[in-house]
Amino acid sequence: xxxxxxxxxxxxxxxxxxxxxxxxxxxxxxxxxxxxxxxxxxxxxxxxxxxxxxxxxxxxxxxxxxxxxxxxxxxxxxxxxxxxxxxxxxxxxxxxxxxxxxxxxxxxxxxxxxxxxxxxxxxxxxxxxxxxxxxxxxxxxxxxxxxxxxxxxxxxxxxxxxxxxxxxxxxxxxxxxxxxxxxxxxxxxxxxxxxxxxxxxxxxxxxxxxxxxxxxxxxxxxxxxxxxxxxxxxxxxxxxxxxxxxxxxxx
Ligand code: OAD
Numbered sequence: 001x002x003x004x005x006x007x008x009x010x011x012x013x014x015x016x017x018x019x020x021x022x023x024x025x026x027x028x029x030x031x032x033x034x035x036x037x038x039x040x041x042x043x044x045x046x047x048x049x050x051x052x053x054x055x056x057x058x059x060x061x062x063x064x065x066x067x068x069x070x071x072x073x074x075x076x077x078x079x080x081x082x083x084x085x086x087x088x089x090x091x092x093x094x095x096x097x098x099x100x101x102x103x104x105x106x107x108x109x110x111x112x113x114x115x116x117x118x119x120x121x122x123x124x125x126x127x128x129x130x131x132x133x134x135x136x137x138x139x140x141x142x143x144x145x146x147x148x149x150x151x152x153x154x155x156x157x158x159x160x161x162x163x164x165x166x167x168x169x170x171x172x173x174x175x176x177x178x179x180x181x182x183x184x185x186x187x188x189x190x191x192x193x194x195x196x197x198x199x200x201x202x203x204x205x206x207x208x209x210x211x212x213x214x215x216x217x218x219x220x221x222x223x224x225x226x227x228x229x230x231x232x233x234x235x236x237x238x239x240x241x242x243x244x245x246x247x248x249x250x251x
Pocket of ligand 1: 028029030031032034035040041042043058108109126165166167192193194195196197198218219220221223235236237238
């Protein structure tokens with residue numbers, strides 16, 4: 001089904017041309033890591049965490065209400081992330097970067113799998129789950145052992161938390177300006193594995209569309225931007241991205 005999917009050859013031509021000209025920007029979300037076994041934020045939690053709502057756990061209010069619970073949830077996610085490996089979708093994006101003169105990978109993921117796949121020019125909009133800082137002052141913390149059932153304390157006395165952006169929190173000051181510049185200086189934006197529901201990352205495809213930049217979306221299901229993008233490729237990124245990059249290499 002994939003080779004014949006509408007628009008896919010055209011996308012490869014745009015990407016090949018962008019590799020040697022203005023460049024490529026890619027926005028990724030949790031779906032890219034789904035084939036590495038990391039649950040997305042829309043997957044229903046099962047097992048130990050069945051019935052919990054990630055949106056409530058991943059919030060300052062959730063942490064204040066029950067720091068041990070939020071700590072344990074992140075410790076569980078960190079375990080999954082550390083045991084996971086990059087999948088063919090991550091690897092294909094790293095390969096596309098090697099083929100491009102200007103390439104920026106903007107990710108909402110906190111799992112570092114793009115780094116481990118070999119991508120270099122990465123903007124992490126939501127931080128990363130392997131770093132910690134304290135809740136009150138955001139003092140950075142050194143190594144934190146896995147398996148603790150409650151947050152250790154910072155030298156200032158405040159409990160540690162994962163150094164990620166939670167619901168209702170602002171992004172690191174430079175993240176969105178850098179991401180916006182990267183999008184506006186590219187000729188193609190690929191939007192991969194994101195539900196497009198969480199701002200401000202969700203605004204990037206609209207910024208590209210308004211500026212006449214080609215927008216290509218890859219997702220097994222349609223999202224709020226699917227009707228507006230130039231090409232929507234329906235499918236899992238671990239299958240679609242290697243195929244698209246192989247077409248680029250043939251051109
Ligand atoms: P979501 O969990 O909201 O959405 C995941 C998207 O991935 C959905 O659109 C799925 O259809 C798609 N998907 C699932 N499997 C896929 C696959 N194999 N290949 C490609 N796509 C697939 O994740 P995000 O959009 O990243 O923020 O969510 C954005 C932010 O919301 C996250 O960074 C996180 C979350 O709350 C914070 O923690 C602040």
